[in-house]
Amino acid sequence: MRTIKIHLEPEAYEPVIRLAHQFHVRPEDIVLAGLNRIMKDTEMDRVREEVADVISCRKHSLPCWADHAHEIHAYESM
DSSP states (O other): OOOOOOOOOHHHHHHHHHHHHHHTSOHHHHHHHHHHHHHHOSOHHHHHHHHHHHHHHHHHSOOTTSOOTTSOOGGGOO
16 A cells, blocks of 8 residues: 655644544545545546645645634734
């Protein structure tokens, strides 16, 4: 079996853990379900755009579903 590792900030990791607990599954199952959804999507242009958006977002901030308690807010950066 081949391995793909992903590294998540704690603010992104915790929502995955909470959802896994809510569904009574492992965190890996949540990630695999997300991969399954995107691999089955037939609108490849939309998928390509979403992947590019995620890459760009990761460079500058957390995903929209992440806990944002530790993120620097706009008013704090002034």
